[in-house]
Amino acid sequence: MEKLDIVLYPEKGLREICTPVDAMSDELDxxxxxxxxxxxxxxxxxxAAPQVAVQQRVIVVDVSESKDQPIALINPEIIRSAGEITWxxxxxxxxxxxxKVTRPSDxxxxxxxxxxxxxxxxxxxxxxxxxxxxIDHLNGKLFVDHMSGLKRTRALQKFKKLQQEQTEE
Known part of the structure; x- marks a missing residue:
């Protein structure tokens, strides 16, 4: 396996809608x-694939503590949602x-x-x-887009400052 480079904001590929995958292949695997x-x-x-500079509708997740419940989805879509949770x-x-972002809980x-x-x-x-x-990533949307304008501005200013500090080191 190969460690891929993670694309950082404001890379324009993070704001693009990804292309659906037609079929499984060795390259996709x-x-x-x-x-x-x-x-x-x-x-x-x-x-999500656009985070590694691949503009295809592919995501991987694993929220388990033990990191042993991997889920890979190609062309994922949300069929139904209900409830509300802030995370x-x-x-x-x-x-x-x-x-903090509020989304459907189920x-x-x-x-x-x-x-x-x-x-x-x-x-x-x-x-x-x-x-x-x-899935938002596949649609060119970032978690900060769910925040109020002021909170989003502050969050992105903080990121810019952190990036500048890392560059200076």
């Missing part, structure tokens, strides 16, 4: 393995920045698994939040 390796190494609980979110593409998601089989399952709480966050 390798991408999924590399995305899991990169996500675990970061460390993170989710990663402190962060993003591997905006490291060091966190903010979702029904559908997509293709890495075997090319259509799957559909319910998710709630952290898994629901994580799946929605990663």
């Amino acid at each position: 390798k991408l999924i393995d590399d995305m899991f390796y990169t996500m675990y190494d970061a460390p993170g609980i989710g990663l 402190e979110e962060g993003c591997l593409s905006i490291p060091g920045v966190y903010g 979702i029904l998601v559908r997509g293709m698994d890495r075997d090319g089989k259509m799957v559909e399952f319910e998710a709630n709480d952290l898994l629901a939040v994580c799946l929605q966050h990663e």
Whole structure:
């Protein structure tokens, strides 16, 4: 497996709508393995293909404490949502920045698994939040877009400051 470079905000690819995947392939299977390796190494609980400069509708997540419940979805979509939950979110593409985001607490998601089989399952709480966050990436949306204008501005200013400090070191 290969560790991929994570694209950082404001890279324009993070704001693009990704292309659907037509079918499974060896290249896609390798991408999924590399995305899991990169996500675990970061460390993170989710990663979307545009975060590694691949404009395809592919996500990987694993919200388990033991990091042994990996989920890979191709062309994922949310079929139904209900409830409401507010969670402190962060993003591997905006490291060091966190903010409270309110999303549906219960979702029904559908997509293709890495075997090319259509799957559909319910998710709630952290898994629901994580799946929605990663699916947003496929649509060119970032978690800060769910924040108020003032909070988003402050969060992105903080990120810019952190990036400048790292550059100076």
